[in-house]
Amino acid sequence: MPLACPSRTIHHSHDAIMRNWKSIMEKVNSKLQMENIHIMQENERLRKTAELLDQENQALLTQLKQRLAVPGNSSSSASNSKSKRSKK
Structure with a gap:
C-alpha cells in the first residue's frame, strides 16, 4: 500500500477549500x-x-401667489379689516 504524500493531501484540501470559498x-x-x-x-x-x-x-404655490396678487381678495381683505379694527 503506497503512502499518501502529505503535500498532495494538503494541496487537494486547499483546492477544495478554495472551490468552496469561491462558491x-x-x-x-x-x-x-x-x-x-x-x-x-x-x-x-x-x-x-x-x-x-x-x-x-409648484402648482399650489402658483395658485397661492395668484390669489394673493388679486386686489380685494378675501384673505387680504380680512387681514386689512382686522388691522383697521385693531387701530380703532
Missing part, C-alpha cells in the same frame, strides 16, 4: 446584486414620487 462568494455576490437591483428600483420609484410632489407643490 460561497458567488452566492453572496448574487444576493448583493439582487439587493442592489431592488434598491435601485425603489430609488427610481421614490424619485418619481418626489418629482410628482414637487410638481404639485
